[in-house]
Amino acid sequence: MTRSLRILYIALFLATLLALGLWSLRSFIGFSTNADATLLDGRWTKAVETRYDGEFPIKRLGTNLWAALDFKLFNEGRPGVVLGRDQWLYSDEEFNPIAGEQQNLQGNYALVEGVRQALKAKGVKLVMAIVPAKVRLYPEHLGDVRPASIHANLYQDFHARVAADRILAPDLLGPLQQAKDQGRQVFLRTDTHWTPDGAQIAATQLADAIGKHAPLSGEPQRFVTEAEKTEQHKGDLTLFLPLDPLFSNLMPPQEPLEKRTTRAVDEQPAGGDALFADNEVPVALIGTSYSANPNWNFVGALKQALHRDVVNYAEDGHGPILPMLAYLESDAFKNSPPQLLIWEFPERYLPVNNEIGDADPQWVAQLKAAGLHQQNLVLNTPKSESPAQAQN
Numbered sequence: 001m002t003r004s005l006r007i008l009y010i011a012l013f014l015a016t017l018l019a020l021g022l023w024s025l026r027s028f029i030g031f032s033t034n035a036d037a038t039l040l041d042g043r044w045t046k047a048v049e050t051r052y053d054g055e056f057p058i059k060r061l062g063t064n065l066w067a068a069l070d071f072k073l074f075n076e077g078r079p080g081v082v083l084g085r086d087q088w089l090y091s092d093e094e095f096n097p098i099a100g101e102q103q104n105l106q107g108n109y110a111l112v113e114g115v116r117q118a119l120k121a122k123g124v125k126l127v128m129a130i131v132p133a134k135v136r137l138y139p140e141h142l143g144d145v146r147p148a149s150i151h152a153n154l155y156q157d158f159h160a161r162v163a164a165d166r167i168l169a170p171d172l173l174g175p176l177q178q179a180k181d182q183g184r185q186v187f188l189r190t191d192t193h194w195t196p197d198g199a200q201i202a203a204t205q206l207a208d209a210i211g212k213h214a215p216l217s218g219e220p221q222r223f224v225t226e227a228e229k230t231e232q233h234k235g236d237l238t239l240f241l242p243l244d245p246l247f248s249n250l251m252p253p254q255e256p257l258e259k260r261t262t263r264a265v266d267e268q269p270a271g272g273d274a275l276f277a278d279n280e281v282p283v284a285l286i287g288t289s290y291s292a293n294p295n296w297n298f299v300g301a302l303k304q305a306l307h308r309d310v311v312n313y314a315e316d317g318h319g320p321i322l323p324m325l326a327y328l329e330s331d332a333f334k335n336s337p338p339q340l341l342i343w344e345f346p347e348r349y350l351p352v353n354n355e356i357g358d359a360d361p362q363w364v365a366q367l368k369a370a371g372l373h374q375q376n377l378v379l380n381t382p383k384s385e386s387p388a389q390a391q392n
Contacts, residue, residue, distance in 0.1 A: 081240035087252040088141035089237035091192045093348045094133040097148040101351040106372075108350055111321065113165045113374050114367030115343070118328055122337040124284075125214045128162050128169035129206055130155065131194070131290055131346040134187045137176055155347045165375060170209035172202045190235025190252050193290055196260050199298040200225075200305075206342060207305035216282055216339055220307035222265040225300055233257035233295070262300025264309075281336050282308035286324045287344025292316040302342070311338065320345040321354040325364065 082090040098104065116126045132155050135147060155173060162169045176186045176194075179201050186198030194202070210216065232254040241251060283306060285291055291298050291314035299312045313332070315323040324343060327333050356364050 078240040078242065081237045082145050083143065084141040085143055086141050087189060088138065089190045089235065089241075089252065090135050090142075091237065091348070093352075094135045094151060095145060095147045097150060098351045100353065101150050104351050104353050107368055108321070108352075108354065109161050110368040110371035110375065111364070112162065112167070112343075112345075113371030114369075115324055115328070115371075116165065116167055117370055117374060118367065119337075119341055122333070124337050125340045126167055127206065127210060127214065127340060127342045128167055129202060129287070129342055129344040130158050130162075130169055130172060131202070131344060132173040132176065133346070133348055134192065136173065136347075137180060137187055150351050151348070154350060158347055158350055168209060168213050170205050172205055175201050175205045188233065188235055188257070189255050190238050191233070192236055193293065193296055194298075196258055196295075196297050196301075199290070199296040200301040203298060203301035203305045206302065210306065210340065214340060216306065216308055218280065218282055218308070218339075221303075221309060222307065223262050223300070223304040224265055225260050225262040225297065225304050228259040228261055230256050230258045257295060259295070260297040260300065262297060262303050264303075281311050281338040282306075282340070283310045284327070284333075284338040284341045285310050285312045285314055285344065286320070286327055286341060287314040288318070288320050288323075288346060288349075289314075289316040290346065291344045298344070310342075314344065318357070319349050319352070319354045321349070322357045322359075325356055325359040329359065 080092055082092050082095055084090055112128075119126050133147075133151065135142065135151075136155060159169055159171065176198060179197070180186050184197050184201075185195050186201060187194050233256070234254050235252075238251060283302070285299055285302065290296065291312060293316060299310050299314075302310045311332075313323060313327045313330075315326075320343065
């Protein structure tokens with residue numbers, strides 16, 4: 001290499017570094033830290049380092065390029081997503097084999113029964129809302145990947161087990177499938193969750209079963225659900241396709257999502273006291289992001305279908321068990337238990353070793369032991385009772 005070429009090579013290299021550095025500085029536009037972050041304690045430096053690391057252009061270029069190659073050459077995304085046909089995405093939790101799945105299954109079945117007993121001791125009836133997997137409702141968009149054998153009969157087995165435990169758990173798969181066959185979309189194409197339509201169908205089915213087997217006392221209330229607006233929705237599963245911003249044209253297109261809100265018909269527009277503040281809590285809802293995320297309006301659909309207020313204790317991102325354990329230990333449950341508790345529980349969490357958070361492991365073990373003991377008794381008990389009778 002001649003001297004002039006070496007100088008040109010070095011100049012181009014330095015120019016590239018300078019350009020990338022200037023590009024990175026754009027990420028600090030509007031950047032601010034907490035008022036208590038100072039140079040002396042290192043927190044300001046750490047905040048700057050974290051910001052720069054997240055926005056470093058070479059890192060972004062590498063991430064986007066690698067994701068684009070995986071997506072186009074191998075039809076794959078990051079761990080967490082399974083790519084289907086027709087721009088459909090699925091959570092890989094509905095496909096993967098799970099370590100210790102049989103042990104987890106038995107432990108979670110026992111825990112569900114232990115929770116039922118803990119609720120019954122406070123006079124609370126339990127209703128399970130078992131959410132079927134998205135892949136169970138939309139298998140036609142799958143490619144070559146198929147769920148592991150543990151998932152094949154999981155929904156049916158879950159229902160059979162809670163029926164043996166005398167727990168009311170209306171079938172949600174049938175009504176959702178029927179609505180789908182009629183042309184209604186009940187799960188989102190690029191998201192783990194159901195649509196507001198799917199949530200409303202599930203709420204109606206639950207309310208019908210509760211009215212027949214576990215009727216609520218007290219004065220019914222009227223609720224109305226209104227469509228606010230339709231927005232373009234970027235599904236949570238697209239987060240496992242890190243193609244933005246360089247290859248955003250490869251991303252599955254966003255899909256329309258109708259936002260809905262539910263209110264009591266005699267509710268004050270704003271600033272008024274809660275309508276049910278002085279009344280007994282009729283219904284509590286525990287669950288996952290299917291219940292916690294207002295995008296689906298599941299709690300609103302339940303209020304309208306049940307004609308009762310519903311207090312929502314669901315949590316986003318913690319699965320179905322941790323929020324239930326937290327609720328059982330809360331002052332809200334100890335001091336104001338509801339008449340009835342709906343436990344929204346996606347089937348894919350059943351074979352998983354679910355987190356218990358800050359709950360006392362010994363107490364959780366006692367719940368499981370009580371549930372297992374009861375399940376052993378049920379095996380030798382006549383099954384002539386209805387679920388509602390068994391909880392009374």
